[in-house]
Amino acid sequence: MTALVWFRHDLRIQDNPALASACAEHDEVHAVYLLPQQTFADAHFWSPRKADLLWRHLSEFQADLHAKGILLKVKVHDTFAESGAIISGVAKEVSADCVYFNAEYPVHESKRDGAVRSALRQHDIDSRVYHGLLLVAPDQVKTQQGDYYKVFTPFNKAWRQQLAQQTSWQPTAVEVRKPVTQEPQPLPECPLPRIDTSADWPVGEQAVLSKFGQFVGHSLKDYQRLRDLPAVAGTSKLSAYLELGVVAPKTLARNLQSLSPSFPHGLEQGSDTWLTELAWREFYQHLMYHEPRLSRGENYQQQTQGLPWRDDEEGFQRWCEGRTGYPIVDAGMRELNETGWMHNRLRMITANFLVKDLLIDWRKGERYFMENLIDGSFPANNGGWQWSASVGTDAVPYFRVFNPIRQSEKFDPEGSYIRKWVNELKDVPTKHIHWPHAWLKQRGDNNYAKPMVDHSVARERFLTTFKQVKNG
Incomplete structure (x- = not known):
């Protein structure tokens, strides 16, 4: 009896119910990981740092599985649509009578999994799904x-x-099985752009x-x-x-x-x-x-679907680059751009600024985060952006608009975070760090960006716009 384990966002041995069940119920276990390069790059917006972390970990994970007596094959292909043919093909190749995997919940992943199970049935191969995520x-x-x-x-x-x-x-572990005499296949070349993360993000x-x-x-x-x-x-x-x-x-x-x-x-x-x-x-x-519609970029609160967002590409680029003139916002965006990670409080502050101060569509910010975050998670990122935009379920009330200066004073009182990421402000005294423009002007320093908007005016613009749609 042979099983095939299809790994996805569950690249581990410990506490993996699909893997544990396959090993408990079968004498021989094989494993496969599919990387749909076009889907991940063009539809899911994988960041180069996330791709690097994945590929480095896959190498370690393949070795860990091999030590347990399990061979992992890595298959690069184009889109989710090919998954059924590939998985059923690998299952037949290793003579598997059952394929094990852990469920994923966004709509496209769910449809892919249904198509794979259908393809397996056509070849008289069973499948079992667990909730290990x-x-x-x-x-x-x-x-x-x-x-x-x-x-x-x-x-x-x-x-x-x-x-x-x-x-x-109790942890679900996998005992060492019959040693595998065959060496693991070398990983194929990663088809996604990569930025090296080895200095800060260990793998294994x-x-x-x-x-x-x-x-x-x-x-x-x-x-x-x-x-x-x-x-x-x-x-x-x-x-x-x-x-x-x-x-x-x-x-x-x-x-x-x-x-x-x-x-x-x-x-x-x-x-x-x-x-x-x-x-x-x-x-x-x-x-x-x-709610499958969340996977299609729709607001959870459907009455807000018609919000008239501003078409401001120059403003969006200034936000992306951390040149808004609001130090705490710029620090957050520069940390993201330089490291691929951003502190969660800064994710809220920067998202709130894009949506409520600049009145730019939250979906543009959602995509930019996914394209740059090493930890980009579609459900969490989507939920966080909808929360900040006051269009999601359980969202922050629309009339709660973060004041970036007050947020800065509260959460970075000494300005240490700002000085670390905004080099132009490294010499600004703490008294002025949260709003340095008058201090800089006195010294003739024009290196730091001028404020894009007056927060109080921008706040009123957002509130007026949102009320009209919500009450419309």
Whole structure:
């Protein structure tokens, strides 16, 4: 009996239910990973840093699987449409009677998976699907009326109730199988553009688990207090690994579970807040599952679909390049452009500025983030942008418009983050760092960008525009 495991965003051995089940139920197990270059590049906007992280990890992962007695083949092709033929072809090649994989929830991934299962049935090959990308499967979290949750707070409560009912938090591991005499096939050339990330982003399952252990041991207790301060290393920076599935949400939650006998209750503040961040991740995945239109770029709040966004390509480019004249916004965008990562508080600030100060379509910002983020996650990025634009489910109220200067004063009080990323402002005193224009003018310094907009005027423009559509 032979099984084929189809890996996607679950490139790990530990806590991988599809892999564990295949190994438990079959004598011989093979594995395959498909990279649809055209889909990832042109439709999903994979960033070069994300592609580099993937390819470097694939090499480590292939070796880890080989040590367990499992050969991983990597297939480069064009689009999702070819997946059925490729998977059924590999299954026949290795004489597999069943293909195992973990579900993905956006509409195109769901359609692809349905087409693959159909193609396998035509060849009399079985398939089994698991929910290894989430702690709680979408259909398990429902209101008393049987609907999905549209607001995060009650979702989080119901989601935690599901966690409380889990009977086992034991890790699902894979024992070493019969050694493979055949050497792994060398990885093909990565077809996507790459930017080297090896200096800052280690790869390999054990390296990432070690990184998480360091966060739990040194930073978790202070997470609630420090997570909104971009000048401080107060977050786990595990999002890129969660996106590729190098580490499972179950693995992360199990570490929290060990901290409280009444888990998911009874956690200290830092741990509880971090668990809530995992809940946000799953909330957006569930929304994608229940509302396919979110995968098509539509606003969740359909009455806002007709918002008259401004066509301002020059303004958009200034935002992209970090030349808005608002120091905290520019610092965030420059961090993104230089490193492929941006602190979450800055993601909210920069998104809010693009949509509400510049009145530019959130979808342009959503795409730019995906094209540049090493941790670009379609559900989380889409959910975050719709939240900032006040067009999503459970979105920030439209009348709440971030004041970038106040945000800067609150979350970067000493200006350390600004000075790190905006070189033109490195000598500005703390008293003036959040709005340096008068100080710079006195010194005849014209190197820093002039403000694109007057925030108070831009705020009123957005509120007027949104009210007209919402009440229209």
